[in-house]
Each structure stands twice: as structure tokens, then as C-alpha cells.
Amino acid sequence: MYLWKCWRDTRSAFLGIVACLLAIGIFGAYVQFDPLGWIAARPESSRLLWHVGSDALGASLMELIAVAGLILGAMGVGVEFERGTADFLLTRPRSRRSFLWTSWCLGAAQILTLVPLALAANWLTRPDLTAARPGLFPRVPLAMCAVALLIYSLTYLMTTLARNSRNGIGLSVAALTGYTLLHLWLILWHDITVPIVWELPQRPDRYDAGVWFGSLLGCLAVCLTLMAATQFRFERAEV
Amino acid sequence: MTDHAIATRGLVKRYGQQEAVNGLEMRVPAGAVYGCLGRNGAGKSTTIKMLMGLARPDSGSASVLGFDCATQTVDILRRVAFVGENKTLYGELTPEEMVRFTRGFYPRWSASAAEAGARRLEVPMRRRFKTLSKGNRAKVWLLLALGQAADLLVLDEPTAGLDPVTQDTVLQLLAEGGGAGTSTVFFSSHDLAEVERICDWVGIVDAGRMLLEARLDDIREHYRLVIAEGRDLPMERAAPVESATRRGSFSRYLVSRDADGFAARLRSLGAAVTDVTPLSLRDVFLELVRKEDPCTSGNAGATLAAPSLAS
Numbered sequence A: 001m002y003l004w005k006c007w008r009d010t011r012s013a014f015l016g017i018v019a020c021l022l023a024i025g026i027f028g029a030y031v032q033f034d035p036l037g038w039i040a041a042r043p044e045s046s047r048l049l050w051h052v053g054s055d056a057l058g059a060s061l062m063e064l065i066a067v068a069g070l071i072l073g074a075m076g077v078g079v080e081f082e083r084g085t086a087d088f089l090l091t092r093p094r095s096r097r098s099f100l101w102t103s104w105c106l107g108a109a110q111i112l113t114l115v116p117l118a119l120a121a122n123w124l125t126r127p128d129l130t131a132a133r134p135g136l137f138p139r140v141p142l143a144m145c146a147v148a149l150l151i152y153s154l155t156y157l158m159t160t161l162a163r164n165s166r167n168g169i170g171l172s173v174a175a176l177t178g179y180t181l182l183h184l185w186l187i188l189w190h191d192i193t194v195p196i197v198w199e200l201p202q203r204p205d206r207y208d209a210g211v212w213f214g215s216l217l218g219c220l221a222v223c224l225t226l227m228a229a230t231q232f233r234f235e236r237a238e239v
Numbered sequence B: 001m002t003d004h005a006i007a008t009r010g011l012v013k014r015y016g017q018q019e020a021v022n023g024l025e026m027r028v029p030a031g032a033v034y035g036c037l038g039r040n041g042a043g044k045s046t047t048i049k050m051l052m053g054l055a056r057p058d059s060g061s062a063s064v065l066g067f068d069c070a071t072q073t074v075d076i077l078r079r080v081a082f083v084g085e086n087k088t089l090y091g092e093l094t095p096e097e098m099v100r101f102t103r104g105f106y107p108r109w110s111a112s113a114a115e116a117g118a119r120r121l122e123v124p125m126r127r128r129f130k131t132l133s134k135g136n137r138a139k140v141w142l143l144l145a146l147g148q149a150a151d152l153l154v155l156d157e158p159t160a161g162l163d164p165v166t167q168d169t170v171l172q173l174l175a176e177g178g179g180a181g182t183s184t185v186f187f188s189s190h191d192l193a194e195v196e197r198i199c200d201w202v203g204i205v206d207a208g209r210m211l212l213e214a215r216l217d218d219i220r221e222h223y224r225l226v227i228a229e230g231r232d233l234p235m236e237r238a239a240p241v242e243s244a245t246r247r248g249s250f251s252r253y254l255v256s257r258d259a260d261g262f263a264a265r266l267r268s269l270g271a272a273v274t275d276v277t278p279l280s281l282r283d284v285f286l287e288l289v290r291k292e293d294p295c296t297s298g299n300a301g302a303t304l305a306a307p308s309l310a311s
Helices: A002-033 A044-059 A061-073 A096-125 A127-132 A139-162 A165-190 A209-236 B044-051 B073-079 B095-103 B111-121 B134-147 B164-175 B192-198 B216-222 B259-268 B281-289
Strands: B004-015 B018-029 B033-038 B059-064 B080-083 B152-156 B184-189 B201-206 B209-215 B224-229 B241-247 B250-255 B272-278
Touching: A002 A044, A002 A061, A002 A096, A044 A061, A044 A096, A061 A096, A061 A139, A061 A165, A096 A139, A096 A209, A139 A165, A139 A209, B004 B044, B004 B184, B018 B033, B018 B044, B018 B184, B018 B201, B033 B044, B033 B192, B033 B281, B044 B059, B044 B152, B044 B184, B073 B080, B080 B134, B095 B111, B095 B134, B111 B134, B111 B164, B134 B152, B134 B164, B164 B192, B192 B281, B201 B216, B201 B281, B209 B216, B209 B241, B209 B281, B216 B281, B224 B259, B241 B281, B250 B259, B250 B281, B259 B272
Parallel strands: B018 B209, B033 B184, B033 B201, B080 B152, B152 B184
Antiparallel strands: B004 B018, B004 B059, B201 B209, B224 B250, B224 B272, B241 B250
């Protein structure tokens, strides 16, 4: 029953993101294949603008998935405290961890559904780029899933800690920004090059397979650690 | 089923420096309709939260239907229906959807009890929760509790914000035992009239402590206020004295039994007993929780040098 409730809570956001991805995919396909010949009939500068727009949208799909992770993570079980329903939910005869993992699993499933959709939209907007790097195919979707799950789990934890979705998103963005700045600090001041999760999907060919795969597993391990921390906090939360 | 549906032993809950519950000892007999009376901030809601696993005690223990509140919360929640202080539910759902959502948690769900409750309470079943009035929101909570056919019904100020007609219906429902299969009802309130109307047991809580726990019939039949004038009268709180306070040369004693015998003993100590009055629940409540000069209040545990009458 709680799964149904979680679906009801998140379906608007999920279907909204699906609609965005479909719109981008349809736009990309239209620009690429130009079935009615409208774009071909335009002057070259205008045609170029259409293609640049399509490419830009295709390039921003990872960011859209990251935003989906932030939004879905902020709709986790921590939001029950914000809307004052925690005392109702937590007096149902189920363990707290079952509520937590039911809600997390639904969000994770939604993210894992969005990633192939985003890749399909990406293929429609930039088929030449995808065709030029066919060997990277399994790496990109895996890395996108891992990064999206990391952002989702981090936001889930922060929302549970803050007991508020907006504060949860804020803390999550702050943590991700801090992580990126730390990475830059290591590279620029100490000349230490370490993989950063953003590079896993966006520059999958930068590292050899062992480092890349290890980073991916590390990313998933961090996700599970974040969720273990969330469970620890949620099971001890007082209303 | 144990003899006591709810039992707490030295329950303590602190929020920072403030002790919300301070060594609470409570025994709710199985099968009773028990009203927990107290002023705002007396610790009633905090106690209920600890019973329902929503807050952890700092020390002491509590059991509900024989299950330990700290370790067997899910077992308790299977058998207990709860109506919280904060009457908020999912705003996008209608009461009908809330019923569908809630019944999935309870194998013993009684559709007939829920339907009967919805009819009696006149719950608008197809309007979204967020559009309902405060009174209707409280009714939805109650309706969900009634359908659970629980062994114990725990309600935190169930009639707060209800109009007199609905209040009356709710009290009738509680007096009937709260629905299918429910044998014990425990609710908190600061409305003396509603407690007096439906309860057979009452507990009076103040500053996180249980001041008095008794059958309502015993209070009506045996409790008396004894007022005596005299010097160096004993102020200890020991049976049959439930509270003792002093104002000037007058001492006021709330005694739970044998008021005439107690008055005779005061006279033997040289006191002039000016009054022995029967008490209503309201009088008892006010006598116990009204703040007096703490130096002379028997409620606060202060004991003067005089010997105890109870010994």
C-alpha cells in the first residue's frame, strides 16, 4: 500500500520529466530527420540555429537526470515530517525501514527508467556523436545510472536529516558543490588527479577500464552508505 | 491480554533542560475507558508519543498490551488504533482513498465498522483531505482508527476543534468502546466534562507526573476536601492524603477515603476542622494541579517536620 502512496506522490514529477525527455527526443528527431522539409527550406544560419539548439538540449540530458535525482530524492520518506503526516505513517504496523526502502526503491526504479529514455533522446538529438563512439555504449548508461542514484540517495539523506524537501535539496546541492570544489582543489593546488563522478558518464573514455569500473563500484557503495545513514537516522527519528 | 492495557514505570522524557515527562507511573486497566487529564504542557501528548513509538523515553519503561514500547513497537501498532494530536493526513487523498490505503496494513480491518463510523460521523468521503475543515479532518482520523478493530484505542485530544454535535457523536462512539472488538479506550483531554461523561477511570497528570489515578466512581463517592485550621499540621502526601496545601493558618487536604476518620485525627492534633466537602472531578483536578506557594504545597513533595498522619 505504501508503494501505491509513494507512486501517487511522485508520479507528477516523474511523468513531467518523462514528458520533457520525450519532447527533447521528438524535437531532436524532427531536427535530424526533417520529415516535412521545413528546416531544409530555411536559410543556412537558421538551420544552424536549429541544430545548435538540438545539440544543446541533447548535451543537457545528464543535467536533467541529475535534476530528476534531486526532485525524486526530495520526495522521499523525510518529507512526511514536513507535511505533518509522520505520526500517521509511523503508527502503521510496519517497520520504519520498510517504509524507507519501499520509497527509495520506487524512486530508484523511476531513475533507472529515466536513464534509458534520456539516452534514447540523446541518440535522437546527436546520432552522429553516438555512432562515432559505439564502444562507450555500456559505460555511459551504467555511469548515468550510478551518478543519478548517487544524487538521488544524497538528496534522500539530506531531506531526511532536514525534515524538509527544499532544505534537503539545498543541502544536497551544497554537498555536491563542495565535492566538486574539493576535486578542483586537489587538482589545481596539489596536482592530484582523482576520478570525479561527473566524468563517469560524460568522459567515460578518460580512464582505463579498471579505474572506471572501480569508480563506478565506489559510486554505488557510496549510494548504499548514504542509504544506511538515512536508515540509521530515520529509525531513530522522533516525531 | 495482561491486567493492564498500558503500564508505565518511572517514564522520563527530556527536551533539552525541560522534563516533559518526569517519572510517570500509570496503569490503565484492560477494558477501561480511561481519561488522561492534564493542563496544556502537562506531558500527556509526550507520554502518548512514547507509548506509540514516536518518541524514545530517556529512562523508565512502558508496555502496551504486554508489549514493550521500546523493542516491540510493530507488535503494539498491530493491536492499537491511534488518533494523533496533529490531525494532518495526505492532502491529495480523499477519505475513501485513505481508508483503502490504511486497511492494507490491518488484516483485521472491519469494513462494517468503518462504514458505520463514516455514516455516524458524516465524513465527506469523496473530498480531498486538504479541502476538509479541521473538524472533518479529526473525523477522518477517528474513522481510520475505528476500522482497525483494535484491542486498544489511543486518542490524543480527539474532540479538539469539533463542533458540539460531532463532539457528542465522538464521545458516544468512545463510550461504546470505539468500535468492533476494541476493549480499552485511552484518551487525553483537558476537558473535564467529557472525561466525566464517558470515562470509568481517570488519571490526572501535571508537570509530567501522575498526581492521581482512580476510578471515577471512587472519586465521586469517597474523595473529600478537608479544611482545617491549626498550627504545625502535617503536610505529607501519604494515603489517604492525595494532596495537602497550606494557606495562612488553614490547611487543605484532599483525602481519598475515610474523610471522617482523617478529620477526627486532625482534631486530636488540636486542629479545628472547618469543612469536609464531597468533590466533583473538577474540584479534585483543580485541587491537585492549582499552583500554590511551592513551600507549602504537599503536591511538590514538600514535607514539614510534623509527623505523618498516615503512619
